[in-house]
Amino acid sequence: MATVTPWEVKGNIDYDKLIQEFGVSKIDERVLKRIEKHTGELHPFLKRKIFFAHRDINFILDEYEKGNKFYLYTGRAPSGKVHIGHMVPWMFTKWLQDKFDVELYFQFPDEEKYLFKKDLSWEDSQAYLQDNMLDVIAMGFDPKKTKFLIDTRDAGLMYKEGVKVAKHITFSTAKAAFGFKDEQNLGAIFYTAMQAVPAFLPSVMKNKKIPCLIPHAIDQDPHFRVTRDVLPKLGHYKPASIQCRFLPGLAGMTTDGKMSSSAEHTAIYTTDDPKTVKNKVNKYAFSGGQATIEEHRKKGGNPDVDVAYQWLMFFEEDDERLKQIYQDYKSGKMLSGEIKAILIEKINKLLAEHQKRREKAKSQIDKFLL
Amino acid sequence: MATVTPWEVKGNIDYDKLIQEFGVSKIDERVLKRIEKHTGELHPFLKRKIFFAHRDINFILDEYEKGNKFYLYTGRAPSGKVHIGHMVPWMFTKWLQDKFDVELYFQFPDEEKYLFKKDLSWEDSQAYLQDNMLDVIAMGFDPKKTKFLIDTRDAGLMYKEGVKVAKHITFSTAKAAFGFKDEQNLGAIFYTAMQAVPAFLPSVMKNKKIPCLIPHAIDQDPHFRVTRDVLPKLGHYKPASIQCRFLPGLAGMTTDGKMSSSAEHTAIYTTDDPKTVKNKVNKYAFSGGQATIEEHRKKGGNPDVDVAYQWLMFFEEDDERLKQIYQDYKSGKMLSGEIKAILIEKINKLLAEHQKRREKAKSQIDKFLL
Numbered sequence: 001m002a003t004v005t006p007w008e009v010k011g012n013i014d015y016d017k018l019i020q021e022f023g024v025s026k027i028d029e030r031v032l033k034r035i036e037k038h039t040g041e042l043h044p045f046l047k048r049k050i051f052f053a054h055r056d057i058n059f060i061l062d063e064y065e066k067g068n069k070f071y072l073y074t075g076r077a078p079s080g081k082v083h084i085g086h087m088v089p090w091m092f093t094k095w096l097q098d099k100f101d102v103e104l105y106f107q108f109p110d111e112e113k114y115l116f117k118k119d120l121s122w123e124d125s126q127a128y129l130q131d132n133m134l135d136v137i138a139m140g141f142d143p144k145k146t147k148f149l150i151d152t153r154d155a156g157l158m159y160k161e162g163v164k165v166a167k168h169i170t171f172s173t174a175k176a177a178f179g180f181k182d183e184q185n186l187g188a189i190f191y192t193a194m195q196a197v198p199a200f201l202p203s204v205m206k207n208k209k210i211p212c213l214i215p216h217a218i219d220q221d222p223h224f225r226v227t228r229d230v231l232p233k234l235g236h237y238k239p240a241s242i243q244c245r246f247l248p249g250l251a252g253m254t255t256d257g258k259m260s261s262s263a264e265h266t267a268i269y270t271t272d273d274p275k276t277v278k279n280k281v282n283k284y285a286f287s288g289g290q291a292t293i294e295e296h297r298k299k300g301g302n303p304d305v306d307v308a309y310q311w312l313m314f315f316e317e318d319d320e321r322l323k324q325i326y327q328d329y330k331s332g333k334m335l336s337g338e339i340k341a342i343l344i345e346k347i348n349k350l351l352a353e354h355q356k357r358r359e360k361a362k363s364q365i366d367k368f369l370l
Numbered sequence: 371m372a373t374v375t376p377w378e379v380k381g382n383i384d385y386d387k388l389i390q391e392f393g394v395s396k397i398d399e400r401v402l403k404r405i406e407k408h409t410g411e412l413h414p415f416l417k418r419k420i421f422f423a424h425r426d427i428n429f430i431l432d433e434y435e436k437g438n439k440f441y442l443y444t445g446r447a448p449s450g451k452v453h454i455g456h457m458v459p460w461m462f463t464k465w466l467q468d469k470f471d472v473e474l475y476f477q478f479p480d481e482e483k484y485l486f487k488k489d490l491s492w493e494d495s496q497a498y499l500q501d502n503m504l505d506v507i508a509m510g511f512d513p514k515k516t517k518f519l520i521d522t523r524d525a526g527l528m529y530k531e532g533v534k535v536a537k538h539i540t541f542s543t544a545k546a547a548f549g550f551k552d553e554q555n556l557g558a559i560f561y562t563a564m565q566a567v568p569a570f571l572p573s574v575m576k577n578k579k580i581p582c583l584i585p586h587a588i589d590q591d592p593h594f595r596v597t598r599d600v601l602p603k604l605g606h607y608k609p610a611s612i613q614c615r616f617l618p619g620l621a622g623m624t625t626d627g628k629m630s631s632s633a634e635h636t637a638i639y640t641t642d643d644p645k646t647v648k649n650k651v652n653k654y655a656f657s658g659g660q661a662t663i664e665e666h667r668k669k670g671g672n673p674d675v676d677v678a679y680q681w682l683m684f685f686e687e688d689d690e691r692l693k694q695i696y697q698d699y700k701s702g703k704m705l706s707g708e709i710k711a712i713l714i715e716k717i718n719k720l721l722a723e724h725q726k727r728r729e730k731a732k733s734q735i736d737k738f739l740l
Contacts (some may be wrong), residue, residue, distance in 0.1 A: 156526035187536030190560035343659030
């Protein structure tokens with residue numbers, strides 16, 4: 001049994017079942033074609049069904065085709081270091097920003113994890129906020145078209161709008177959507193209203209209705225389901241969304257449904273150095289290979305459970321090369337150590353670039369603040 | 371049966387019973403003497419037990435005597451026009467500010483009534499905020515020592531602190547304190563955390579622990595009971611409070627436990643003209659007099675239920691004159707029309723001054739904003 005809520009993801013996730021349970025739509029060929037018409041090409045995350053579901057993407061494209069541009073909204077709740085799993089939706093968000101030339105509102109709900117994690121102090125949550133902003137800037141978002149919304153810092157704008165949302169959500173609804181008990185604290189109960197705000201705040205600020213598209217990992221869907229019910233009551237569009245599956249943790253998909261920041265050994269952090277990456281992958285990445293080289297050469301590996309291969313599906317952009325790796329690994333031509341070496345090189349290259357931009361980001365935060 | 375909650379006050383209130391139920395302390399002679407030592411005299415509201423209860427006033431005076439000044443915190447949730455009942459705690463707050471020479475933080479929780487009243491629109495609640503600020507300024511608070519805290523406007527400062535409070539209050543606790551059901555909306559559930567903020571915000575802003583004294587009508591006590599439980603967990607003092615009973619509505623104490631803004635015929639608004647005041651008092655003020663003049667001369671009136679007399683207890687500052695009115699009315703020497711005429715003159719004089727200052731207040735709002 002897998003669990004997928006905004007606060008907990010565990011187990012072996014059946015994404016087809018999630019589509020049914022959550023009531024989202026599968027991204028089909030027709031949708032892919034419509035996107036490609038505007039972008040000229042498809043991001044590997046779309047081709048490989050890493051972004052696999054959506055709500056109302058056709059509305060977004062209808063409006064776009066009429067000349068009514070959407071904006072993007074995504075976010076990060078600071079509670080630990082950023083790992084490469086977090087980068088997945090942000091990489092795709094950057095691609096959307098570049099291809100459609102649209103604005104991005106990036107929310108940092110700096111109260112969320114403080115409210116939901118008993119032992120997270122206010123000071124630590126604020127330190128993670130500062131740290132996490134560097135990673136987001138390092139993704140390369142256009143500073144002229146990207147604004148950070150920091151819940152407590154920007155509450156002068158946001159709380160008022162959160163209150164309007166909150167008036168339309170009962171505790172009964174929140175219980176059903178998030179599984180709250182009476183022991184939940186009042187801030188955590190209110191929080192979903194704050195997560196709804198960036199889905200319409202730009203429309204309030206610019207005094208016109210602007211469509212909103214939210215790229216996000218599927219676990220956040222319960223928030224936006226509630227948001228979509230409420231926003232029309234306030235005269236706003238329902239936000240559309242496009243949803244990805246999780247990068248599995250190093251221990252593999254059956255145990256680590258989602259990479260976790262708090263589990264050192266299952267995550268690669270954006271600040272890990274090449275040696276650390278090498279050690280973690282070699283030591284902890286669940287292998288689909290056979291017990292001995294001889295057996296592996298004979299039976300071949302299983303890329304469908306091999307973490308190195310699964311990760312390459314996220315980070316190896318070259319379709320041909322990925323296909324080759326799949327065949328070679330499955331046939332037994334490529335050994336576990338070899339596929340891991342490919343992954344290590346790939347990640348270290350990605351992180352070397354990221355870390356360079358992350359260093360520069362330290363002087364750029366102001367450009368992104370409201 | 372009387373009901374006294376922050377959102378509903380009705381019936382004939384037994385204040386002695388409330389003291390027991392709420393767990394507040396009666397203001398006794400010893401407390402009065404301690405206050406008088408510093409103020410030189412006692413406000414009529416203290417002598418007449420209109421301010422009748424407190425929490426931790428001795429702590430406030432202990433600190434004051436050690437040279438550690440307190441600040442005052444009170445407020446007004448905009449949801450309608452201000453009536454003379456609202457002025458009662460504010461008159462006393464001004465007296466405290468003048469006598470102790472202390473700062474006042476005046477909260478306008480402009481989201482509260484919007485969240486608790488289904489039919490109150492955001493626009494109306496904001497219009498009432500603008501209107502109600504004029505009445506508060508007209509009370510004559512020292513602009514150099516008085517700051518308005520407007521929840522949604524000042525959320526940049528307040529929401530962050532509200533979140534810290536909210537982490538320590540469960541829905542179970544809120545249910546017990548306020549009688550919430552699962553149908554309550556998320557904003558209303560969170561709200562008590564925002565009402566807690568002015569009880570320590572000045573300490574945060576000035577980075578030192580400053581005692582807080584809250585003059586307020588007794589119905590708000592459940593909020594501050596919860597606040598007092600939480601604040602020490604955040605390293606703050608528990609706020610002290612001093613609590614008044616309600617000015618009854620025109621229909622009398624048995625039906626109108628508290629004057630209501632939304633019941634036109636039971637309230638005198640601060641903007642009522644002299645003729646309106648005269649008509650309302652003559653037409654609607656519950657009389658303790660007898661059915662005929664003859665009978666009244668013989669049996670006398672009952673000042674204990676007579677609204678005109680009850681109101682004079684609030685607004686006639688001269689003890690000797692009040693005593694004379696009591697005797698004359700009780701003996702039958704003074705008729706109902708006569709005691710009402712005295713009240714009408716008193717209120718009209720009070721309102722004439724108030725309305726003059728209220729007019730001037732229109733250009734002074736900025737002085738009070740943070």
